[in-house]
Amino acid sequence: MMDFDLVIVGGGLVGSSLACALRHSGLRVGVVEAVAANAPSHPSYDERVLALSLGSRRIFGGIGLWDAMRADAEPIRQVHVSERGQFGFARLAADEEGVEALGYVTPARSIGQALEACLRDATDTVEVMRPARLVGLRQQPDGWNIEISVAGSSRLLRTALLVAADGGDSALRRRLGLAVHEQAYGYDAIITTVTPGRPRPGVAFERFTDSGPLAMLPMTGGRWSVVWTARDSDTAGLLALDDTAFLQALQQRFGHRLGRLARPGRRIAYPLRLLLAKQLTGPRLALIGNAAHTLHPVAGQGFNLGLRDVAELADLLADTRRTGQDPGGHAVLAGYRQRRRQDQANVAALTDGLARLFTNPLPTLRLGRNLGLLGLDLLPPARHALARRFMGIGGRLPRLARGLPLDGGQATHAADDSARITQTAS
Ligand SMILES: Cc1cc2nc3c(=O)[nH]c(=O)nc-3n(C[C@H](O)[C@H](O)[C@H](O)COP(=O)(O)OP(=O)(O)OC[C@H]3O[C@@H](n4cnc5c(N)ncnc54)[C@H](O)[C@@H]3O)c2cc1C
Incomplete structure (x- = not known):
């Protein structure tokens, strides 16, 4: 007899989303999280402000959590893409796509609060063990025997499936020796918030500069989230600037589309790298979220991609209860690999390509990419294709990604957009 059908190691944004998604599935879920519930800071629910795609809003709708986070989520109604000092620009608009918003700018902390509340209400089916660390692992024919240390005490667990x-x-x-492809970019993302003098509600800016992309994302309360990519050799200097000098430097990079920028928040730097696991699964093991793919933050894709991992894996796992299949068996693992590999590879190639293309100083490339931006702005089908990618709604979608709960209950309002988008597309 297993203690758990699955044990998720890592209860951050992605791991907790999977646990919440499965709370009514009838599966017994364990979460092993390194950080204590009352820790003053959390490595996943931190100062980051995330651009959630429309697809992610639907997934949270299907999980039943969107209502808990929507008060802090600012809709993105337009995305403006440009290159500093160049002529090209392109715009994507929600009304052109027949949706209320292309995405929603949401503090990671608010998402974390909604997930924590969900886990507190789900103790019948989900057990969160923290602060905990994995001490030993032994594979059995029907699962894994795991030894963990929780708050200083040792505990043995048995599970049919392990999720990293x-x-x-x-x-x-x-620990399991799964290989990765990994490359440091030599750039850091410096995040902060500012208050613009001439706010343009609902407009998100992605501005490419010679040192990398600079994103300005609208938040609730008239603040804007800044994600400034800088060479790692410049990071210490940018962090050390006083507020006035930092605002001057930011204004120079971004320009005056939002008027005069003021009241900068705390600055934090994140080193950037591309990491892709060469295998998405192992023996009775699945990798999800950043453990499977860590991306450049350009175009805000990382968590959205991880949430799509959650939607597919939860879909496969929820069905094992109905069909009597083994949650750690071949069908689940092969299904997960097959459904997720392409999306992960496409998004990794897109973000890596954008990050490299726009920092390349070759004049012919500069001309080409600006013509490309203008072409995009002028060609509705190209804009539509890019908008769908940004919204994370292309291709075959699992139940949660259509805003539908896994237990066959009522569709949430998030699902309503599907019909409208399909109509627009057809
Ligand atoms: C500057 C920046 C901006 C970003 N902006 C966006 C955006 O706009 N949109 C978007 O979609 N994505 C964005 N991302 C990406 C997003 O932040 C990540 O994709 C997301 O945080 C990944 O979540 P995760 O749960 O997979 O991993 P993590 O957030 O790293 O969480 C891992 C969890 O596992 C726990 N843990 C670690 N080791 C152990 C262990 N040994 N045992 C037990 N538990 C352990 C940690 O405590 C943590 O809770 C951005 C990233 C950066 C750096």
Whole structure:
């Protein structure tokens, strides 16, 4: 007899989303999280402000959590893409796509609060063990025997499936010897918030500069989230600037589309790298979220991609209850690999390509990419294709990604957009 059908190692944004998605599935779910519930800071629910795609809003709708986070979510009604000092620009608009918003700008902390509340209400089916770390692992024919240390005491667990959701540095992935493709960009993302003098509600800006992309995302309360990509050799200098000098430097990079920028928040730097696991699954093991793919933050894709991992894996796992299949068996793992590989590879190639293309100083490339931006702005089918990618709604979608709960209950309002989008597309 197993203690759990699945044990998720890592209870951050992605791991907790999977646990919440499965709370009514009838499966017994364990979460092993390194950080204590009352820790003053959390490595996943931190100062980041995330652009959630429309697809992610639907997934949270299907999980039943969107209502808990919508008060802090600012709709993105237009995306403006340009290159600093160049002529090209392109715009994507929600009304052109027949949706209320292309995405929603949401603080990671608010998403974390909604997930924590969900886990507190789900103790019948989900057990969160923290602060905990994995001490031993032994594979059995029908699952894994796991030894963990929780708050200083040792505990033995048995599970049919292990899920690695412990982030880019996944200790579980390394312990099992799963290889990755990894490359540091030599750039950091410096995040902060500012208040613009001339706000343009609902407009998100992605501005490419010679040192990398600079994103300005509208938040609730008239603040804007800044994600400034800088060469790692410049990071210490940018962090050390006083507020006035930092605002001057930011204004120079971004320009005056939002008027005068003021009241900068705390600055935090994140080193950037591309990491892709060479295998998405192992013996009775699945990798999800950053443990499987850690991306450049350009175009805000990382968590959205991880949430799509959650939607597919939850879909496959929920069906094992109905069909009597083994949650750690071949059908689930092969299904997960097959459904997720292409999306992950496409998004990794898109973000990596954008990050490299726009920092390349070759004049012919500069001309080409600006013509490309103008072409995009002028060609509705190209804009539509890009908008769908940004919204994360292309291709075959699992139940949660259509805004539908896994237990066959009522569709949420998030699902309503599907019909409208399909109509627009056809
Ligand atoms: C500057 C920046 C901006 C970004 N903006 C966006 C955006 O706009 N949109 C978007 O979609 N994505 C964005 N991302 C990406 C997004 O932040 C990540 O994709 C997301 O945080 C991944 O979540 P995760 O749960 O997979 O991993 P993590 O957030 O790394 O969480 C891992 C969890 O595992 C726990 N853990 C670690 N090791 C162990 C262990 N050994 N045992 C147990 N538990 C462990 C940790 O405590 C943590 O809770 C951005 C990233 C950066 C750096």
